[in-house]
Amino acid sequence: MKKWAFVSDFDGTISKKDFYWLVIETYYPEGKGLYKKWKAGEMQDIDFLSHVFQSIDQHEEQIIQDILSLPIDEHVPSFIKKVQENGGDFYILSAGTDYYIHHILKHYGIxxxxxxxxxxxxxxxxxxxxxxxxxxxxxxxxxxDKSKVISDLKEKYEVVYFAGDSEPDSHPANVADLTFAKDVLQELLKENNVPFVAVESFQQIEDFLHEKGTI
Known part of the structure; x- marks a missing residue:
């Protein structure tokens, strides 16, 4: 069994903005109405995202340019290296799509x-x-299903850390050994009595793991 893994959500956790918001604001203003329907429970998450991602209507070069304009937490590339240098494996777990995530990873040399x-x-x-x-x-x-992914990883690792920021992340937080929560995830976990460490950045996560002697 491997020692430990760090699993992070992407949109709003690694990136400072969800890719779907970038699309809505840039190309699809009608998406704001769709967002309200989704948040009211009238649409499944995946149907909302599929609809938004199919409303861009731009050549791929432009879409990639837009993806690379997404701001990310500046500390993420060095944090990932720290995890890997200290015997941990780093994973990204996203209910968005790997299409834009791979472009970002390549761009930052991760x-x-x-x-x-x-x-x-x-x-x-x-x-x-x-x-x-x-x-x-x-x-x-x-x-x-993010919680299924974490459950599978827990069979391979002694400890699985997780970081997230929103509702889809409340499910894997129930399964991970320790969750670092940003934004609305903090309130959701409080309501459900799920223990977590409140953070605003990967620098704070690194400081916590450093104090524990993990990195």
Whole structure:
């Protein structure tokens, strides 16, 4: 069994902005109404995202340029290296799509980071999701069941840390050994009596793990 792994959500946790908001603000203002319907529980998460990602209508060069304009937590690349140098494996776990995540990782020179996410591809000026309903991590609501991924990783590692910021992250937080929570995830975990460490940045996560002697 391996010693430890650090698993992080992407949108709003590694990135400072969700990719779907960038798309809505730049190309699809009608998406604000769709966002309200989704938040009111009238749409599944994966249906909302699929609709937004198929409303970009731009050539791939432009979409990639937009992806690379997403601001990320500046400390993430060095934090990932620290994890890897100290015997840990780093994973990204996202209910968005691996399409934009891989572009970001490449852009920042981040290597050896497996991505668990919904498969995405460019076609006809938009980003499409390819959801495999027979996959063991499949979720009707999110496309990917984050808690199942964490459960699988817990069979390989002695300790699994998790970082997230929003509602989809409340489920894997129940399974991880320790969760670092940003933004609304803090309130959700409080309400459900799930223990967590409140953070605003990866620098704070690193400081915590440094104090524990993990890195």
């Amino acid at each position: 290597q050896n980071v497996p991505v668990f996410s919904n498969k995405g591809y460019y076609e006809n000026k938009n980003v499409h999701l390819s959801i495999d309903e027979s996959h063991k991590h499949y979720s009707r609501r999110y496309g990917i």
